[in-house]
Amino acid sequence: MRLRRAGAVGELQLFVGLLLALLAKKPASSLNASASAEDVPVNEPAVELVDSDANVTEPKEVEFGPCTVTCGIGIREVILTSGCPGGESKCIVRVEECRGPADCGWGKPISESLASVKIPCIFVPPEDRFTYTWKMLIPDQQSLILPNDSAILEVHRDTHPVAFQCDTSENDELIASVKYTVYTTAELETRRLKKPATDIVLVFVLITGVIVCVGVLFAIVFIILNWEAVKHFWQTKIWRSREEVIHSSYASRTTENSAQVPTAENSQTSQLETSGQEQGVYQEWNAEGGEN
Known part of the structure; x- marks a missing residue:
């Protein structure tokens, strides 16, 4: 009997153990399912969001x-x-x-004198972030690379114009390229002599324009302040001109009329001429009658 009871108790314990094992496996599977769901990547929107008031x-x-x-x-x-x-x-x-585009064309020096000129590369701070390659451009030949690797190059003027080029690079990528022409001392002096003549002309034109504008402004202000006097002056001038025109037209008409009216001397002369002509005709007629 005791053996049967012990066997029954063992079977009961085994059944309870299996039941507990099954109950313990179900939560674990649900946890694994939730963990797998978290591991799946979610596509977030590309547009950033901000909280408003x-x-x-x-x-x-x-x-x-x-x-x-x-x-x-x-x-x-x-x-x-x-x-x-x-x-x-x-x-x-x-x-x-x-x-922007890497080719920046021809640039202007920072400063220049009769002896030398300073020309810069293109960069943004910090200066040591980039690498700089200076070249001397030779016509119909390969460019000569200079040993200078700084952002600013000081060049002494030569007996002939020289062209330089600076390439700015970052991580072997060309970012900007700029060229400069360094003129000779004689050419620089010639250019400086040409510029003052142009400047003088521009200054003269500017001063003349300012004087004309100021004169017109003063004239307008004077007319506004003395409008009545100016009006009376112009009216008087217009009336005088009209009177002169009337007088001249009247004088011309009087001259024409006097030319048309005959004088006493002219009438007497015309009468004598008429009577003379009549006497001549009468004598000719008498002469013809006597001959017949």
């Missing part, structure tokens, strides 16, 4: 300002057009670099 999320709309340069490397502003704090329509988020 009403606790409503609004999308951030960003636009880029113009670049400070047309070639090489510069900076530009990143402007937020939606979701700015304080209800502003636009606000600057950050300032970032921007790049």
Whole structure:
């Protein structure tokens, strides 16, 4: 009997153990399912969201300002057009670099004298961030690379004009390239002599224009302040001119009339001539009658 009871108790314990094992496996599977669900990547929206005062999320709309340069490397502003704090329509988020075409053409020196000239490469601070390659351009030949690797090169003037080029690179990538022409001392003096003549002409034209404008302004102010006197003067002048025209027309008419009216002497002369002609005709007629 005891053996049967011990066997029954053992079977009961085994059944309870199996039941507990099954109950323990179900939560573990549910935990694994939840863990697997967390490991699945979720595609988040590309648009950033910002909390407004009403606790409503609004999308951030960003636009880029113009670049400070047309070639090489510069900076530009990143402007937020939606979701700015304080209800502003636009606000600057950050300032970032921007790049244009690498070819910057011909540049102007920083400073120059009759003996030397300083020419710069194109870069943005910090200066040591980039690498600089200076070249001397030789016509119909390969460029000569100079040992100078700084951002600014000081060149002494030669007996003939020389062209230089600087290439600015970062991580072996060409960012900007600029060229300079270093003229001779004689050419520089010639250019400086030509510029004053042009400047003198421009200054003369400017001064003349200013004087004319000031004179016109004073004339307008004088007319406004003395309008009655100016009006009376012009009216008097107009009346005088009209009277002169009337007098001249009357005089011309009087002259024409006097020319048309015959004088006493003219009438007597005409009468004598008429009577003489009549007597001559009468004598000729009498002579013809006597002959018959």
